[in-house]
Amino acid sequence: MPKLNQDSLQKIDFTLNGVAETGTAEPRMLLSDFLRNVMGVTGCHVGCEHGVCGACTVQIDGKAQRSCLTLAVQVAGRKVDTVESLAGRENPLTDLQQAFKTHHGLQCGYCTPGILMSTSEFLDRNPNPTEEEVRDMLSGHLCRCTGYAGIVNAIMATIEERQGKAAAE
Amino acid sequence: MKPRKFDLVRAESTAEALAALSESGGNAKIFAGGQSLMAMMNLRLADPDVMVDISQVTELSYLKEVGDKLEIGAAATQVELLSWPGLAEKLPLLHQAIPHLGHFQTRNRGTICGSLAHSDPSSELPLCLATLEGEVVLRSVRGERVLSAADFQLGMMTTAREDDELIVAARYPFKKPGEGFAFTEVAQRRGDFAITAVAAVASGDVTRLGVGGVADKPTAKNWTNLSDDNLDEELNAFAWELGGSDDIHATAKYRRELVRRLGRRVIEEAKACRS
Amino acid sequence: MNEVYKPEKFVGKPIERVEDEALLRGVARYADDYPARLDTRHAAILRSPHAHAEIVSIDVSEALAQPGVVCVITGDDLLEYVDPFLNIVKAPMKLWPLAVERVRYVGEAVVLVVAMDRYIAEDAVDLIQVEYKLLKPAVKPEFAASEEAPVIHTECDSNVLSDREFTYGDPDKAFEECDQKVEIEIDFPRSSITPMENFVVMADYHPAENVYDVLSNFQGPFTVHPVMCRALRVKNTGLRLRTPANTGGGFGIKVAIFPYIVLMAIASRIAGKPVKWVEDRLEHLSSATAAPNRIVKIEAAAMKDGKVTAFRLDQLDDYGAFLRAPMPGPLYRMHGVTTGSYEIPNLYVRNRLVMTNKSPSGMVRGFGGPQMYFGIERVMHRVAIELGLDPLDVIEKNLISANAFPYHAAAGGVFDSGNYQAVVALAKKEGKLKELMERRDKARAEGKLYGIGYTAVTEPTHSNMGYITTILTKEERAKRSPTMGTNSNATVSVDPFGGVSCSTEVPPMGQGHATLMAQIVAEQLGLQPTEISCNMELDTQKDKWSIAAGNYSARFTSGPAVAVQMAAKMMRQKLAEIAAPNLNIPVEEVEFGNNLIFARDNPDNFLKFYRVAGTAHWSPASLPDGMAGGLSESAVWTPRELTAPDEQDRINTSLVYGFNFDFCGVEIDRDTGEVKIDHYVTAHDAGTILNPLIAHGQILGSYSHGVSEALYEEFVYGDDGSFKSGTFADYLVPSATEVPEPMVLHVETPSPLTPLGAKGLADGNCMSTPVCIANAVSDALDNIKDIQLPLFPSRVSELIHGDEPPPPERLSQAAEETPAKTSSGKSSAITGTGQSMVPADPQTVWDTLLDPIKLAVVIPGCHGLDEVAENDYRAEITLGAGPVRGKFLAHVKLSDLNEPKSVTLAGGLDGPLGSSQGEGRVRLEAVEGGTQVSYEYSVEISGKVAAVGSRLIEGGARVVVNQFFSRLIKQIETPGSVTAGEAGTPSLFQRILQWLGIN
Known part of the structure; x- marks a missing residue:
C-alpha cells in the first residue's frame, strides 16, 4: 500500500486532453492548481476552492467533477479533459461552443469552461432533457454576468439541433 | 485556501484502509469523493495528519441487494445510486430525495457513505437513513459492527464511528407492500x-x-x-x-x-x- | 462591381462577439494566466478575526523560520515606503495597505507572507501570533452615528465624516400644502456582486528606474491611479499598471483591488522579487468590498390625485471601516437623479456617511442606485396605497412628460432625452399587463398569495467626475481646482498590409467592448468586424489613457465608443484623402466597402484597402501635402455638458440618462414563504442600441443581480462585527434554477448628446428589480409596509404567519431541563443554558474544575494548562466537532468564586480558525445522587469559523458542551480513565464558558 509522504513529490502519469502527460505534485496539491500551474492548462478556472461555484469543473474519466476538491495525485492513471479538449486549439468550435456564441451564453467567460465540461457530459448521458433538467444541471455552476438565460438558450438550441440532425439521418 | 500538509494513503483494499486508520493514532480521515471533506481541508477547518483515499478500492464500490435492503459500499457514488435500476420501485424515498442532494457534478463524485459519515443535520441521505431505519456497517482491524441509524447518528456532524473505523457500507431498507x-x-x-x-x-x-x-x-x-x-x-x-x-x-x-x-x-x- | 454599393452597417446589428472564440476554447488570458518570472514569489495574508481591536504584538518568528518563506511584512514595515491613501473629504483617517496599530474590521489585512508558493505562504500565516486587545465595535450605522459609539478613527471627531443638507425648490411649503404625507423607512442590506474571478496582482519593483511594474485585473476608474501613486510616493510614471486582455467579471468590485496593488508593489520591493497574490474566495467575501448598506427615511408630499410635489430624504450610508477611493460615490453619483423619473420640483436631502466596523464599501454595479430607488419606489407605492389609488396610476401621473426633455431635475440632473410614456405603454402591451392582472385575480380566488409590483427608473450613465465634489460645500469647492467632465481616449491604426487595430482605455470585464469597437471601426472602413484587431490590454506606461479611464458607470457606449468612432472617422478621412487623387475623384466621393476604397458613383473605380494603407507607410513622401505619414489616429471625446456643481449645489451627475420601466408578478408559497417570480417584464430606453445581442445580455445580467439583491444575497455581520457570510454556501449567489428569464423590451430614443446616440443600460435593473419584486411581495401580502431585503423564505414566512402555536405544556416544562439550549442567528452571541448531573458531591466537582492539573486532564485536547496568575489560566488546546479541528490558545479567568457553589468564568480562544470571547456562570448544587451542575454562557465567535460555519456553530457548541460533561463525569467516576491531551473530542469547560468554536 503506497503511503505518500507529505513532503514527497509524486510523479503523476495521466492522459490530459487525449495526450499522455506526466507531472509532479505534493500529495496536498489540488488538481486545479496542478492543471493550471504545473501542466499549464489555464482553461481550468478557479472560482471558490470549496466546491460551490463550478468554475473549475473538468471531466475525470468522462465525468464532470470539481477539480478544486480533487487531489492531483488522484488522477494518476486517469483521463482528464478540460475545456481545451473540446475543439482543441484550431479545430472548428463544437456545436455546443458555437451555440454559446450564437446565443450570447457567455460574457466574461470565466465560468464558461466549467459549464461546457458539465454540459457536454450531461448531454452525452441525457440527450433529450427538458429545460428544467438543464437548469437543474446548471445549478452546480455560478455565473454572475449572464443571468443564465443565454446559457440555457444555447444548450436548448444545441439539443434541438442535434435532434434535428438525428431525425434527418 | 490550500490544504495543510498530510500524508496520503491511496488504499487499494479495505484491509489497507483499515490498517492505515489503525496506525494513524486517531487523526486520519477517510475520503472517497471528498465533496465535503476536501472543502473543509481547503478552508483549513479540518487538519488530519493522514488522508486515506478509498476511491480506488473496487471492493467497496458496489450496490447490491442484501435481503430486504440495498447495501451500498463505501466507494459507491451518488450518481451510481441515482442510476440504480431498482431505485424508483424499491427505494422511492431515496428516489425522491437524491435529486435535492448537491448537484449533477458533486453527485458524480460524492459517495453515499461519505455523506453519512459527514452527518450534516440538513443532509438528505442521513435523513433517509434515519427515516427508513437503515443501518451502517462499521469495520476496523478490531472487527465489524452494525449500527442502526439511531445509534449511529449522535449529533451535529457527530457519529458513533470510532477513529479507527471505516463505514464500509450503508443499508437502506426496501419499500414493503402497502407503504x-x-x-x-x-x-x-x-x-x-x-x-x-x-x-x-x-x-x-x-x-x-x-x-x-x-x-x-x-x-x-x-x-x-x-x-x-x-x-x-x-x-x-x-x-x-x-x-x-x-x-x-x-x-x-x-x-x-x-x-x-x-x-x-x-x-x-x-x-x-x-x- | 457594377451594382450600386450600399455601405455595410454593423452598428445596431446583433453581431456575434469577437471575444468568444478564445473564451470558449479556454485560451483567453486572464490575469492569473499571464506568465510570471521564474523567481516570482507568492503572497498570502493574515487577516483580522476581530471587528475592532488594538494590535498589542505580532510575533512572526515561527513563520519566518518556515522553510520556503521569503519575508513576512507587517503594517509597521510599510511605513518606510508608503503614505496613507487619500480620501475625498480629507478626513484624517489613515488607510494603509496593512493594519497599523489597530484593526477595524473582520478580514482586514494584518500581515503579509511572501513564500515560494501559496501553500507554504498559507502554512506560515497559520504560524503568526497576533495579540489583540479588543475594543468595542460600532456595527450598525445608526449606532455608529450616535454619540455613544466608539470612534473608529481616533483622528476624527466622530464616525460621521460628512453630513450635508441640500434643499431644492421649496419642500417645506410643498409638505405644508400637500393632502397626504407618506413616509417609509428603509434598511437596505449590504451585498456585492462577487465576480467569479477574484483579485490578482503581480508586482515587480524596478529599482533602476524606481518604477513599480504591476499587472492586475483592476477595472478603474483610473482616478484611483494617482491615489496609489501618492501612497507609493511616485509620480504617475512610477506606477506602471497593466491590465490583462480578459477579466472574469468586474461589476465595480475590481476597483477595490487598489490597496493590494500598493501592498504587493512594496512587498516586491522588500522581497527583491516579483510577488504574486491571487485572492481566494474567503478573502474576497470577507474583505474585498460591498455596496454600502443604507438607512433611508423618505417622505413624499402627495396630493389626493396621486401627484407628488416633494420628497424629503434622510440617507445614512455605511462605508465600513475606511473611506476608500472613489467613495462615497454611491451617495453622490445619483444625486442629480434624487427625484427619480418624476416631475418633482421640490426636494430636501440629508446625506450622511458613517464609518462602521465592517469591510470598506466600494463600487458595486448600480452604484447607489439600488439603495436610492428602493426608497423612492417604495414610497411611490405607499403613496398609492395610502391614497387608495392604483400604484401604476401614481407612477404614470408623475413621470416626466415626453415633451419636457431635456428635463432639468431638481438636484441638477439634466436628463437628455426620453419618452417614458412610450416605454410604459410598450411594457403594458407587449408584457401583457392586463393578462397578468387577471392571473392575479385568478390566483387570489384560489387562495394563493399573488402580487404585482411596478418600478420606473431613470438610469444615469457616464459619470461626471465632478459629482463627487458635491459632498464639499461651495466654499470648500472654491478653494480647490474644479473637477468636471470626462475624457475618453481611443486609437485606430492601420498597418502596412491593411491590418486594422483599435484600442481604448477600458479594461474588459466581459461586456463585449471589443465587439462594439470592431463594429464601429469596420463600418467606417468598409471591413468586417472580425478583421479588426482589438487588443484590450492596457498599459499606463505606453497607452493613451485619461484619468477617467476604466470600466464603470456604463460609460462605454457614450464615452470610449464615441472616441472609437471619432478615431475611425479620422482614419477614414485620411485614407480617403490618400485615395482620392489616385481615384481621380473629390475626397467627398470616396466610399469604403468590401476591403476596397472606391468612387461612390462608380465602384469599378477602386483601390484595394491594403494598397492605400501601404502608401502611408511605404511611400510617405507621396502623401498629399501637409499630411503626416503612417496611419494611427487618436481621438479624445470630451462632452461639455458635464459641469461642476453650481452655487446651489445642483449637479448634472451624468452625461446621459436612460430609462426602464418594470413590472412583475410573484407568487408566494403560503406554507414555506418562498417567493417565485412568475412573470417579469423590463422595458428600456437606452437610446440607440449598438448591438442588440450584447445589450440584451447586459440587461439579463443586471436583472439577475436585482433578483439576487431582492431574494438571496446579503453580507451578514453579527452585533460584535463578526462576519458570517464567508463562503458561497453562506453568501447565496443564485443559480440557473433561481433566476427565471424576463421579457426584455426596447424603445430607442437616441441621445442628442453623443454622436452614436447610445446610453448605457447595464445598471438599470440593479436599481429597478429589487424594489419591483419588493413592491410585488407587498402587494401579495396585503400591502405590508416594511419589506426587508433579502426576502428569505424565513422572513416572508414571518410576514405571513406571525406568531407560531405554543409548545405543548409538557414540552415547555421539559425545555427547562434540556442539556444545552442555544440561540444565535444574526445576533452574534451564542447563548446557552443547561444542566448536567455529576455523580459526586459538589466539593469534588469543584475541586476538579478548579484544579488546573485535574482540569487539564478533563479538557480534551488540552496540551497543558498554566496558571499565569491567581485564577487566571492559559492553555493550548485542540478543539473540534466532527471533521473540524483546530489549535487554540485559551485563556480563562475565574471570578466571583463561591466555593463550592458557583463561579464565573470569562475568557477566550484564539487560533487560525478564529476567536471567541465569552462568559459563563456555573452553579453546583447538591442533589440526590450527586451534584447538579447548571450553567449558562454567552459566547461571541469571530473569524473564519464564524464566517464559514454559522449554520453549524450552535449545534457544534452543544456537541462540545455535552462532551465536556461526559468527560467530567467519566473522570470523576473513574479517575484516570480520561487521557490528557486526547485530541479529537472537543472540550471543555471552557466551552461552557466560552464557546468555542467549533464548528
Missing part, C-alpha cells in the same frame, strides 16, 4: 443544504416522519392511527421537540413552521400513495 413515501424540503437554492427537509413513510395505520435541518441530527418519529384531526397538534409538538436554531438565513421558528406545514404535506402525500 407510501414522500419527501420535500426547503433550501434557498437548488442543491443547498436544506433549511428543513421532511420525509414521510405511511403504512397501514403507522405514520413515520423524519426531519432534517431542525435538530442537531436527523430525527424521526412514529405515530399510530394519526388522524387528520390531531395531525396539526402532533406536528406542533414534534416541531417543538426538535427545537431548532437560528442562523443567518432562517430562524428556529421558521424551521418549526416548516415541520408543521411541510410535515403535513408529506404525510398526506405518503398516505395517498400507499401501495
